[in-house]
Amino acid sequence: MIKLIQTSEELLKHRKNQDKVGFVATMGNLHEGHVSLLEAGFKDFDHMYFSIFVNPTQFGPTEDFDKYPRTIEKDLALIEACLKKYPHKSVTVFNPKDVYEIYPKDFKLQISIQEMNKILEGEHRPTHFDGVTTVVYRLFALINPTKSYFGLKDFQQYIVIKKMVADMLLPVEIVGMPIIRETTGLALSSRNQYLNPVQKETALILSKTLNHLKELINGKKENLALAQDYIRTMIKDPNWDYLTIRETNTLTEKIENQSSLVILAVYRQEKTRLLDNMQLEVK
Numbered sequence: 001m002i003k004l005i006q007t008s009e010e011l012l013k014h015r016k017n018q019d020k021v022g023f024v025a026t027m028g029n030l031h032e033g034h035v036s037l038l039e040a041g042f043k044d045f046d047h048m049y050f051s052i053f054v055n056p057t058q059f060g061p062t063e064d065f066d067k068y069p070r071t072i073e074k075d076l077a078l079i080e081a082c083l084k085k086y087p088h089k090s091v092t093v094f095n096p097k098d099v100y101e102i103y104p105k106d107f108k109l110q111i112s113i114q115e116m117n118k119i120l121e122g123e124h125r126p127t128h129f130d131g132v133t134t135v136v137y138r139l140f141a142l143i144n145p146t147k148s149y150f151g152l153k154d155f156q157q158y159i160v161i162k163k164m165v166a167d168m169l170l171p172v173e174i175v176g177m178p179i180i181r182e183t184t185g186l187a188l189s190s191r192n193q194y195l196n197p198v199q200k201e202t203a204l205i206l207s208k209t210l211n212h213l214k215e216l217i218n219g220k221k222e223n224l225a226l227a228q229d230y231i232r233t234m235i236k237d238p239n240w241d242y243l244t245i246r247e248t249n250t251l252t253e254k255i256e257n258q259s260s261l262v263i264l265a266v267y268r269q270e271k272t273r274l275l276d277n278m279q280l281e282v283k
């Protein structure tokens, strides 16, 4: 069963009738990556909440807020199709009718995870993470989920949300879910539809480079220098916003004594920034 709710007031009323629920936050234009988060939730809960809200505060002034695809009918159909596989489960879709349902007129809160909101994605999108943490906090406050599922595709977002939950002592468990890819290796993203066929082909450089780096490193600390050399050659191509190896939880560049690493990458095709990453362990 699927229930669509468009106001915060109705959401709060509806939520009172349920015990523990899981939650997935999205901006809509759903694909299999988003559906995988819902399905992960169904393993833990009979009832899932699923928000579809293109959050203006996480877009910069020159970004694609107006152009971002809004496809609510198709999105609901995809959730319905998924529910057919889980006849005993139900989903409440929260699709606020306007921004005031999330940010009332006198709204003043802003949550910032210091430092982490300035590096990597934060360097290229200075207001982005403050927008993300604030909207996710607001959605958590409305829904009060026991667990919330985030894609590791947006790795830094996952880390920033986990840090917010830890620092604010929020009673929700953040679950990171694997990246869903096309068979070509390209990570699914709503922004892939901005690409023409040639750009889509070119974008495969992301997954290919990450795989190559993982092979080069081959689980051994001593190969990291080799990988850094390779990165230095690759980033001569100005389309890389970044290609960098970081420690998994802090995202620090100081990785000499670390064993859990993540390679984070953004490759640009004109105005479209494509994100990808790969986690690895080294000894």
Ligand code: AMP
Pocket (backbone or CB within 6 Å): 025, 026, 027, 028, 032, 033, 034, 036, 037, 149, 150, 151, 152, 153, 154, 177, 178, 179, 180, 181, 187, 188, 189, 190
């Ligand atoms: P979005 O609406 O695209 O901003 O993303 C909503 C959620 O879906 C976030 O937790 C994303 O990390 C996740 N997500 C987006 N694309 C993928 C993907 N290809 N695989 C797994 N999760 C994804």
